[in-house]
Amino acid sequence: MSDVPGVRFNHVSKAYGDRQRVIDDVSFEVARGSFVVLLGPSGCGKTTLLKMVNRLVDPTSGDVEVDGAGIATRDATALRRSIGYVIQQIGLFPHMSVAQNVAVVPSLMRWPPAQIEARVSEMLELVRLPAREFGARYPAALSGGQQQRVGIARALAADQQILLMDEPFGALDAIERARLQAELHGVQGRLHKTVLFVTHDVDEALRLADEIVVMREGRVVQHGRPIAILAKPADGFVAELVNANDVVRRFSVMKVRDAALEQDSGPASPAAVRFDDDLRSVLSVMLASGTLRLPVIGDDGRPLGTLTLASMLAAARAAGS
Ligand SMILES: Nc1ncnc2c1ncn2[C@@H]1O[C@H](COP(=O)(O)OP(=O)(O)OP(=O)(O)O)[C@@H](O)[C@H]1O
Ligand SMILES: [Mg+2]
Numbered sequence: 001m002s003d004v005p006g007v008r009f010n011h012v013s014k015a016y017g018d019r020q021r022v023i024d025d026v027s028f029e030v031a032r033g034s035f036v037v038l039l040g041p042s043g044c045g046k047t048t049l050l051k052m053v054n055r056l057v058d059p060t061s062g063d064v065e066v067d068g069a070g071i072a073t074r075d076a077t078a079l080r081r082s083i084g085y086v087i088q089q090i091g092l093f094p095h096m097s098v099a100q101n102v103a104v105v106p107s108l109m110r111w112p113p114a115q116i117e118a119r120v121s122e123m124l125e126l127v128r129l130p131a132r133e134f135g136a137r138y139p140a141a142l143s144g145g146q147q148q149r150v151g152i153a154r155a156l157a158a159d160q161q162i163l164l165m166d167e168p169f170g171a172l173d174a175i176e177r178a179r180l181q182a183e184l185h186g187v188q189g190r191l192h193k194t195v196l197f198v199t200h201d202v203d204e205a206l207r208l209a210d211e212i213v214v215m216r217e218g219r220v221v222q223h224g225r226p227i228a229i230l231a232k233p234a235d236g237f238v239a240e241l242v243n244a245n246d247v248v249r250r251f252s253v254m255k256v257r258d259a260a261l262e263q264d265s266g267p268a269s270p271a272a273v274r275f276d277d278d279l280r281s282v283l284s285v286m287l288a289s290g291t292l293r294l295p296v297i298g299d300d301g302r303p304l305g306t307l308t309l310a311s312m313l314a315a316a317r318a319a320g321s
Contacts, residue, residue, distance in 0.1 A: 005029040005068065006162055006194030007053055012062035014048055014218075023048055023059070024218040032067075032161075033192035037205040039241070040215035046198040047088055049215075050164050053196065054080045066162065081105055084155040088166040088198075090147045092139040098124070098150050099135035105158035123153035126183065144171045152180065156187070165197045169204065181207055202242050206230070206252050214238050226253040231319040250316045251279035259315040261296055261305030272297045275304070279312050 007030040014023040023045045030036045038046045051057040052064050055076040063070050071079055084105075092101050102120045111119070121131045127149035139147050148171040155163060169177045185208060188195065199205055205212050206226045214222040214229065222234035230250050233239035243249060257275040271285050272295045286292055292309040 005065065006032040006034070007196060008065040008068075009049070009052070010063050010065065012049075012052065012059045012064060014045075014052070014057065015060050021060075022218050023052075025062070026215075026218070026220050027062075028213055028220060028223050030194055030196050032194050034210045035188055035193075035195045035197065035208055037209035037212045038196065038198045038215060039200070039202065039205045039212050041241075042200070044215045045218045046215060047166055050166050050196060050198055053162070053164055054083050054085060056080075081108055081158075082160055082162070084158065084160045084163040084193075086151050086155040086163075086165045086168040088170070090144075090151045090171070092147055092150055092154075094139050097136050097138055098129065098142070099131060101139070101150055102153045102157050104154060105160075109158060119157055120153075123157050124150075126156070127153045127180070129153070145173065145176060148172060149176075149180070161194055163193050163195045163197075165195065167198055167200070169199075177204075184208065203249070203252070206249065214241065227319055247313065247316050248280060248283065250319065251283055251312065254279045254312075254315060254319065256282060256296055256307055258319070259307055259311045261307055261311070262293075263305050269293070269295055273307060274299070279316070282307065282312070283309075 009026050009028055012023055012026045013021050015021045026049065038049065040046055048057055052059055053066065055071060055074070058072070063072055065071065066079070093104070096104075099120050102123050103116050106116045106119055120135065124131045124134060129146060129149055134142070134146070139150070142150065148168065152168050155165065155168075169180055172180065181204060187193075197208060209226055211224060212226055212229050213220055214234075216237055222229060222238050227250075229238065230242055230244050230253060233242060233244045238244070255275065256273055256277050256279065259279065269289065269291055271289045273282050273285060274297060282294065286294060286309060294307050296304045296307050298304050
């Protein structure tokens, strides 16, 4: 990550007509290469804030910077082309085929046709809609979840450094959602894009975010790392939103390395875990293998000690104090 922020909101407010502000003095930044999740209830202003980054909405006051420069005077069309965007309502072009939809921005950028075709195939493969079968279909001939996956492929196709994703997985079933979350997490690990991602889903936020911005009624009520949001919610609203006392949820943002290991050689166990495994999956392993003590091994397979449920609980409690 570099020091230049990818996206910065400076005291941004938005009011429609003379009504109450729907965005009220919001300031935060999305560091270049980081994944920031906007979390909050319906109507709190998440979509409005996202649309300010590509000038679909202009602030009433304050300003937004992209890569260190204010965007108020940037050409909106050029700005939009430079930013990947998955909109909340899918928004495919109905008169274009699936392949043409995915190719929209690369075509506008005048990539060579062979490169566009290869990229479209790659992206449709990623969202499991092989071009052979789906490329020539029109959006009306796809299910809602399939349309949403085309929207994701389209947003990734031009490989922009900044990605805005507005509830991109909202229409997917739980399995497909988990798969695409893992896929996106992997893409982010490789490409380090600057991502502003909107969701209602707390578990999705915890799984994907480097940092979470919690919003309520147009204001930012807390901004921090997932473990900080869970362990030290700023107020009762945040605590309730993320169900901060849910220990299993807290486990999901902690790793084996966060807990103290015992050094006795515990009973031989069929399963072993590693330093970088998250404690929520460790708990699943414990429950599946019927033991509350598991050996921890290093990347080279050497035993490092024994992890117990008791030490996991102690670590989760300590994170909250
Ligand atoms: N064009 C508009 N004119 C007037 N009010 C608007 C307009 N667009 C949005 N709003 C209002 O601004 C507020 C924030 O809307 P926004 O779409 O940003 O919420 P959201 O957090 O994305 O909600 P959801 O989770 O339901 O998508 C809402 O009260 C909405 O009614
Ligand atoms: Mg919205």
